[in-house]
Amino acid sequence: MTWQSLQADLSSAGYVASDDLAMALFLAVTLGKPLLLEGPAGVGKTQIAKTLAELQGAKLIRLQCYEGLDASHAIYEWNYQRQLLSIRAAAEDHKPSDEIEDHIFSEKFLLQRPLLEAIRQEKPAVLLIDEIDRADEEFEAYLLEVLSDFQITIPEIGTIEAKTRPHVILTANGARDLSDALRRRCLYNFVDYPDRRTEMAILARRCPDIEARLAEQIVGFVQALRREELEKKPGIAEMLDWAAALAGLGVNDLADDPVQTQATLVCLLKTERDRAAVPKEVQQRLAGKAA
Amino acid sequence: MQVTRFPERAQGPAERMAGFMAHLRMNGIPAGLNETETALAALGAVDAGDIGEVRSALKAICAGDADQEMRFDELFDAYWRNRGRKRGGASVTHSAHNMQAKGAGNYRLASGASDEAGEADTPDDGTEGEAGRAGTGQLIASRVSTIEKTDLRKLMTPEDLERAEQVAERIAKSIRDRRSRRRKAAARGAVLDMRKILRRSVNRGGEPIDLFYKTRPDRPARIVALLDVSGSMTVYARVFLAFLKGLVSADQATDAYLFHTQLVRISDALRDSDTMRAVNRLSIMAQGFGGGTRIGANLKIFNAQYAAQSVNGRSVVIILSDGYDTDPPEMVADALARLKRRGARIVWLNPLKGWEGYEPVARGMAAALPYLDHFAAANTLDDLAALEPWLNGI
Numbered sequence: 008m009t010w011q012s013l014q015a016d017l018s019s020a021g022y023v024a025s026d027d028l029a030m031a032l033f034l035a036v037t038l039g040k041p042l043l044l045e046g047p048a049g050v051g052k053t054q055i056a057k058t059l060a061e062l063q064g065a066k067l068i069r070l071q072c073y074e075g076l077d078a079s080h081a082i083y084e085w086n087y088q089r090q091l092l093s094i095r096a097a098a099e100d101h102k103p104s105d106e107i108e109d110h111i112f113s114e115k116f117l118l119q120r121p122l123l124e125a126i127r128q129e130k131p132a133v134l135l136i137d138e139i140d141r142a143d144e145e146f147e148a149y150l151l152e153v154l155s156d157f158q159i160t161i162p163e164i165g166t167i168e169a170k171t172r173p174h175v176i177l178t179a180n181g182a183r184d185l186s187d188a189l190r191r192r193c194l195y196n197f198v199d200y201p202d203r204r205t206e207m208a209i210l211a212r213r214c215p216d217i218e219a220r221l222a223e224q225i226v227g228f229v230q231a232l233r234r235e236e237l238e239k240k241p242g243i244a245e246m247l248d249w250a251a252a253l254a255g256l257g258v259n260d261l262a263d264d265p266v267q268t269q270a271t272l273v274c275l276l277k278t279e280r281d282r283a284a285v286p287k288e289v290q291q292r293l294a295g296k297a298a
Numbered sequence: 299m300q301v302t303r304f305p306e307r308a309q310g311p312a313e314r315m316a317g318f319m320a321h322l323r324m325n326g327i328p329a330g331l332n333e334t335e336t337a338l339a340a341l342g343a344v345d346a347g348d349i350g351e352v353r354s355a356l357k358a359i360c361a362g363d364a365d366q367e368m369r370f371d372e373l374f375d376a377y378w379r380n381r382g383r384k385r386g387g388a389s390v391t392h393s394a395h396n397m398q399a400k401g402a403g404n405y406r407l408a409s410g411a412s413d414e415a416g417e418a419d420t421p422d423d424g425t426e427g428e429a430g431r432a433g434t435g436q437l438i439a440s441r442v443s444t445i446e447k448t449d450l451r452k453l454m455t456p457e458d459l460e461r462a463e464q465v466a467e468r469i470a471k472s473i474r475d476r477r478s479r480r481r482k483a484a485a486r487g488a489v490l491d492m493r494k495i496l497r498r499s500v501n502r503g504g505e506p507i508d509l510f511y512k513t514r515p516d517r518p519a520r521i522v523a524l525l526d527v528s529g530s531m532t533v534y535a536r537v538f539l540a541f542l543k544g545l546v547s548a549d550q551a552t553d554a555y556l557f558h559t560q561l562v563r564i565s566d567a568l569r570d571s572d573t574m575r576a577v578n579r580l581s582i583m584a585q586g587f588g589g590g591t592r593i594g595a596n597l598k599i600f601n602a603q604y605a606a607q608s609v610n611g612r613s614v615v616i617i618l619s620d621g622y623d624t625d626p627p628e629m630v631a632d633a634l635a636r637l638k639r640r641g642a643r644i645v646w647l648n649p650l651k652g653w654e655g656y657e658p659v660a661r662g663m664a665a666a667l668p669y670l671d672h673f674a675a676a677n678t679l680d681d682l683a684a685l686e687p688w689l690n691g692i
Binding site: 107194 | 330332335336337339340343344345350351354357358359362363364367454492493496497499500501503504506521578635639
């Protein structure tokens with residue numbers, strides 16, 4: 008596999024990746040390093056993990072981070088209900104408590120959470136750690152340990168070694184600064200909003216039925232909209248939604264149909280304030296520019 | 299395409315690569331042995347003869363954030379394509395990075411240290427540490443009985459001002475102290491510690507008789523202070539600056555800014571232990587000290603440049619200003635609304651509010667009111683001290 012072939016494969020799977028992104032992903036896969044993707048929301052950071060899993064025929068294991076995420080949600084948890092039942096049963100047989108304890112803290116009673124699950128796969132999985140910047144710093148530190156050794160220590164059992172090493176993709180969109188240690192451990196790529204040409208390619212790939220002229224207008228409009236001062240800039244997913252909406256309504260030309268265009272803007276502008284910030288005149292100006 | 303000529307008298311690819319990493323380090327990208335190793339491995343996986351591929355690969359390996367990624371191409375060209383710009387922009391970028399790295403490192407250190415201190419305070423039997431908290435506050439309050447009630451405008455002699463500065467600084471430090479000692483009792487924790495309960499219940503035939511709870515220590519709020527040093531605030535500026543200094547030096551995560559017609563970050567200057575140097579740095583930064591104010595524009599700049607990194611749901615943004623603004627009031631409202639949306643709490647301390655018969659009629663102030671979580675006076679030291687109970691309550 009070369010990075011060009013990976014880029015081509017991604018493209019045929021519906022993901023248009025920039026050269027830098029394709030290279031970073033290629034190296035991550037080849038060298039077995041985690042890949043950290045940063046960038047604004049809606050530029051396809053999560054999607055690339057899904058596409059990679061699809062290409063490799065691997066299982067996608069996703070860990071969605073949030074504030075307060077801890078080991079019992081990310082790594083493993085004991086199955087307390089089963090343990091309780093088992094203690095009861097064993098107590099009736101008058102087994103010594105040492106024996107019971109050994110029994111209930113065995114792998115049989117272990118619930119796997121994403122990180123543990125990922126290293127226990129027979130075939131390398133794709134581990135997506137989404138929005139790592141939302142998790143606490145303590146979790147980040149723990150994650151570093153897992154990512155460097157690919158082994159997990161459970162006090163009651165011992166160390167569990169990785170059967171296979173997952174391809175790790177981390178995403179962040181700047182909710183807080185990540186530690187230098189984590190950044191240094193990962194390959195890095197900043198995924199920005201695509202340029203006009205790339206976005207055209209994405210649109211053509213995902214919605215092949217849209218006429219070239221309308222496609223050009225749509226991309227031009229969205230690109231112009233991103234330069235406006237908005238609270239939430241429309242991402243690629245929003246652009247695709249909008250394209251689908253326009254196609255569904257049978258709009259062929261943005262300039263011809265300002266009413267429909269205005270009505271479908273809900274796909275792009277997701278806050279009240281942004282709706283207000285793009286009144287008809289601005290919209291027509293943008294559409295004019297796009298046409 | 300220009301042929302890659304290797305600078306200096308490097309022997310093999312490994313050494314050249316090591317030289318490149320040194321070049322990156324010199325320019326503020328912390329690349330080390332680990333990166334060199336990865337880079338050499340990567341060269342085997344890509345077409346090492348194609349400079350575009352190599353550049354792209356090394357970028358993925360060496361860059362650690364968006365800023366470094368942006369600067370990488372230039373650094374790459376400078377080294378591998380021998381443009382002789384080996385030290386381009388070294389001093390500025392490097393020191394900026396160092397400052398960042400230092401700040402981040404210290405922050406972690408600081409939070410770790412405070413955690414330990416807090417742990418030691420936490421009583422095991424689960425009663426809260428309230429008694430200890432109240433004690434510290436009282437002590438400070440009784441020590442400063444006279445000066446604290448005086449309106450800061452009336453402090454004329456240098457001695458009074460100096461004393462006020464000391465008190466302001468101490469109040470600020472105590473705010474940090476008390477916050478970090480806040481702990482929830484483990485006996486009334488939020489989550490059952492099932493692991494411990496089960497272990498103990500083995501001996502009792504599976505009956506969970508003793509219950510154990512888990513609790514998470516409260517993390518201190520992150521304070522961001524913005525001080526207005528325009529003409530109308532001059533009389534308060536010295537004491538407030540001391541207050542800021544106290545806040546900043548008590549907690550590495552605290553951020554402080556001055557604004558008048560421009561916004562400047564002063565956290566690092568305030569942390570400078572050398573007083574004279576700190577004063578110099580500040581006076582350079584505060585060109586225009588005592589002039590007009592542009593609150594709206596400055597808040598907007600704060601939102602755009604700093605808020606993304608430093609303001610989140612645990613932040614408290616403290617604005618010290620009298621609300622006289624030369625910008626249109628909508629600008630303040632808009633900027634505060636955006637700030638609010640980050641989940642931060644906004645405190646506005648207005649020295650005028652302590653005046654008798656004051657109404658927030660200044661247009662900027664009136665526009666800001668709906669977005670404030672706390673709007674308080676700040677014309678005596680007492681008022682500054684009153685901030686603490688409020689912070690503890692959130």
